[in-house]
Amino acid sequence: MQTNHIQNQKANEIIRKCVHCGFCLATCPTYQLLGDELDSPRGRIYLIKSSLENNNFSMKSIGHLDRCLTCRSCETTCPSGVEYGKLVDIGREFVETKRPVWQKAYRFSVRKFLTTPVLFNSVGFLFKHSKAKGETINPKANFEKVLLLGGCVQPTLAPNINHSIKNILSKLGYEAIETPQKECCGAVDQHLSAMDDALAKVKYNIDKWLEVDVEWIISSASGCGLMVKDYASMFDESDPYYQKAQIVSKKTQDIAEFLVDKDLSQLNLERVDIAYQEPCTMQHGQQLSGLVESILNTLGYQLTPVVDAHLCCGSAGTYSIFQPKLSKQLKADKLKHLQSSNPQMIVTSNIGCLMHLQKGTKIPVKHWIELLNG
Numbered sequence: 001m002q003t004n005h006i007q008n009q010k011a012n013e014i015i016r017k018c019v020h021c022g023f024c025l026a027t028c029p030t031y032q033l034l035g036d037e038l039d040s041p042r043g044r045i046y047l048i049k050s051s052l053e054n055n056n057f058s059m060k061s062i063g064h065l066d067r068c069l070t071c072r073s074c075e076t077t078c079p080s081g082v083e084y085g086k087l088v089d090i091g092r093e094f095v096e097t098k099r100p101v102w103q104k105a106y107r108f109s110v111r112k113f114l115t116t117p118v119l120f121n122s123v124g125f126l127f128k129h130s131k132a133k134g135e136t137i138n139p140k141a142n143f144e145k146v147l148l149l150g151g152c153v154q155p156t157l158a159p160n161i162n163h164s165i166k167n168i169l170s171k172l173g174y175e176a177i178e179t180p181q182k183e184c185c186g187a188v189d190q191h192l193s194a195m196d197d198a199l200a201k202v203k204y205n206i207d208k209w210l211e212v213d214v215e216w217i218i219s220s221a222s223g224c225g226l227m228v229k230d231y232a233s234m235f236d237e238s239d240p241y242y243q244k245a246q247i248v249s250k251k252t253q254d255i256a257e258f259l260v261d262k263d264l265s266q267l268n269l270e271r272v273d274i275a276y277q278e279p280c281t282m283q284h285g286q287q288l289s290g291l292v293e294s295i296l297n298t299l300g301y302q303l304t305p306v307v308d309a310h311l312c313c314g315s316a317g318t319y320s321i322f323q324p325k326l327s328k329q330l331k332a333d334k335l336k337h338l339q340s341s342n343p344q345m346i347v348t349s350n351i352g353c354l355m356h357l358q359k360g361t362k363i364p365v366k367h368w369i370e371l372l373n374g
């Protein structure tokens with residue numbers, strides 16, 4: 001775990017890279033909606049800088065940070081390579097101590113509910129999105145094994161996603177072993193600045209996953225995949241977990257990265273007109289923009305370009321819970337653009353975006369991988 005001194009040093013290094021050019025304002029969803037400099041990346045960088053220097057943060061400033069989606073669209077646009085995502089995490093950790101008690105209590109309850117499987121699963125089935133479709137194709141004993149990140153909410157909400165992946169991988173000669181997922185990947189705790197809890201989950205996962213002798217760890221929720229690929233950045237280089245985290249991160253691939261060089265011609269495809277929503281964690285976080293589209297195009301799907309595809313749909317982890325008004329506006333804008341080509345189905349790469357978008361449309365929203373297990 002990193003000390004405050006190291007965190008401050010890191011924050012300063014990131015802040016120094018910003019040349020105040022303002023290019024990022026054009027691609028920031030909250031600046032686009034609110035038009036306030038302090039709801040832009042440049043404004044938030046300024047707020048974090050002054051708060052760390054003065055050891056203070058006003059409630060108004062906390063609001064500006066809370067409205068940030070952590071979509072990292074600004075990072076994709078920034079010509080100076082400012083690591084805004086890392087900076088805002090440092091700023092938020094500092095801000096957390098300044099919050100009023102009622103905010104701390106509310107955030108604590110939401111976080112515990114989402115990250116405690118026994119609590120979430122007791123009501124999660126009420127929000128179930130889909131059932132596993134069709135038969136299970138069993139792998140042969142000699143198939144190469146890969147570890148599939150089951151996800152903490154995905155198996156309850158949309159079990160057809162992991163079912164589809166297992167079947168597809170069986171057809172391709174792999175056996176997907178699902179992680180015995182007792183813990184979330186740590187993203188929810190990290191987003192809500194509960195770093196000690198996040199680190200406990202990260203360490204637990206690293207130890208458990210390294211016990212399994214596999215070359216690849218497959219993720220199908222781009223939010224979780226991003227978090228896992230970034231595990232090493234949570235530790236000092238002198239921490240024994242740093243090396244272990246690097247091994248886990250290097251083994252981790254999004255399902256699209258794993259499939260891109262495989263022969264998919266033997267798969268049964270569900271043929272429908274689709275629109276693809278590329279999650280921020282896929283395009284800005286993992287920097288895998290266009291990968292899923294290229295696979296779908298190769299398989300014969302016609303994809304119409306989506307207006308403002310770089311802007312967040314408003315899901316963004318727990319954002320839809322804490323910022324419902326902005327989240328709904330972003331969802332409505334995203335659905336308007338996705339539906340403009342009259343698709344029969346919207347597909348995406350992240351369970352959070354899937355559930356969020358489905359609440360705003362009657363058109364089925366699925367994970368794109370489900371199309372390949374038709």
Ligand code: SF4
Binds near residue numbers: 017019042079080
């Ligand atoms: S974050 Fe990057 S794009 Fe935005 S103002 Fe700073 S240097 Fe310019």
Ligand code: SF4
Binds near residue numbers: 028039070072075
């Ligand atoms: S992460 Fe997204 S919402 Fe936050 S400042 Fe950057 S572009 Fe704006």
